[in-house]
Amino acid sequence: MARHRKSRADEPTVYTVSAAAPGYVGAHRAEPDRRLPKRLAGVAVAVGIVTGAGAAAHAVTSGTLNPMAGGAEFGGLPDENVRTGKVETVHSVDLGSETARIIRQEQLTALHAFNQASGVAQSGYAARQQAAAEAAAKAAHEAAEARKSPTQRQVEAWAREAIAILAANGTPITEDSVDEIWTIVYKESGGNPRAINTWDSNAARGTPSKGLMQCIDPTFQAYKLPGHDDIYNPVDNIIAGVRYTYARYGGFDRHPGLASMLAGGGYRGY
Known part of the structure; x- marks a missing residue:
């Protein structure tokens, strides 16, 4: 911070610049280490959810669930070009490995839900087909029996x-x-x-x-x-x-x- 005191008319104005307070770098405010993971986790959850939604939308249009493609469409994946390592300021935040893990978990959850829903639908369809075939066979047998003397x-x-x-x-x-x-x-x-x-x-x-x-x-x-x-x-x-x-x-x-x-x-x- 900077301070100054007024001088007499015959003295120049004096400014005193003290050292920057801990936690500040240049003109940008740096996040304290203990608060950053919590903020990143919130961001990651939001991004992961969007990624999962993107994957579902991608599956509807393409017929195949691809979490990576869905994430890319919604901007839910971090840009590899900005993976520079240590976070210095809020303006250049890299989600890092923990965020990537959370995003991946959201993608796997979306994939599991999609596959589970697909499996239920397919098994239900197969069961209905089997039941219809059995009903038709039974009806044909009963009709043939009715024609017998x-x-x-x-x-x-x-x-x-x-x-x-x-x-x-x-x-x-x-x-x-x-x-x-x-x-x-x-x-x-x-x-x-x-x-x-x-x-x-x-x-x-x-x-x-x-x-x-x-x-x-x-x-x-x-x-x-x-x-x-x-x-x-x-x-x-x-x-x-x-x-x-x-x-x-x-x-x-x-x-x-x-x-x-x-x-x-x-x-x-x-």
């Missing part, structure tokens, strides 16, 4: 029971074969468990075909399972007919009647 539904129930017994006894079969069994039964007996063929070559030899899958007695006896001895029992007859088909043809793929129909022809007995 009571006879077909009953035969398919017998077929499922026979399949479970066959699978438990070593036949490589699943419920996927219900349709094939129904087709054979429908073509052979019309779904009548007590059907008997009295006119074909087997009947002429004295061994008429019987039951759902029209097994002759020798074939039934050879391919039945223990405890399933009634040729007129729907489940027992299916068991013997399926085992015979697997033993002679290797499965339904080469069953004469099914193979002929698959090729566009008519059904053939087996």
Whole structure:
């Protein structure tokens, strides 16, 4: 600071300049060390929030969340050219490493929130798509079931029971074969468990075909399972007919009647 005292008329005016008070450099006021970090933290939070907002805006326009790009658009990143080190005055403040850390944390928070929101939206969309597909499949199944005759539904129930017994006894079969069994039964007996063929070559030899899958007695006896001895029992007859088909043809793929129909022809007995 400067002081002066008035001199007498014959003396020159005297000015006294004292040393600058601590904390002042030149004409600019320097921040005390203990107050600067707190001020910088406030600035950093504001800049970080703006940077996060910029990143979100950048994602909306570009489709990709880039915190650095968002920060640059809003001026939220420090200019590398002014990273000179020690802060001398308020007019040349460099946010420094602590401020950069806070800004980066804000950017990561914005990125996490964006990714989390995107993940929720995507999982929600996938769940709705899955639910719609399941509902459509269920509706189609119910419509197909409604078109079936009571006879077909009953035969398919017998077929499922026979399949479970066959699978438990070593036949490589699943419920996927219900349709094939129904087709054979429908073509052979019309779904009548007590059907008997009295006119074909087997009947002429004295061994008429019987039951759902029209097994002759020798074939039934050879391919039945223990405890399933009634040729007129729907489940027992299916068991013997399926085992015979697997033993002679290797499965339904080469069953004469099914193979002929698959090729566009008519059904053939087996």
